[in-house]
Amino acid sequence: MLVLFLLILVLAGACVLAVRGVRAEARAAADPLVVPESFFAPQSLEGVLCGQLLDGDITRRQYLRSMEGLAARDEERHPLVVPWHLGAGEE
Secondary structure, three states, X not given: OHHHHHHHHHHHHHHHHHHHHHHHHHHXXXXXXXXXXXXXXXXXXXXXXXXXXXXXXOOHHHHHHHHHHHHHHHHHHOOOOOOXXXXXXXX
């Protein structure tokens, strides 16, 4: 039983030393992460409007009116076609 206990202690110590070594290497080799500003730029008009709303550049009413216009434009360009011949749950 004593041999098993000593074996467990040795393995635990080895694990602790290994983790410390890996962390030290990671800290030494880690370069600061450089993220380009374009990564955070909005990718759509909806994103631009949301950013303007959060920054306080436009009011809630202006945001809603703009989103309403976008929805109308999208409905005109890409109308939603529902297959009416299918019942609920049928394919």
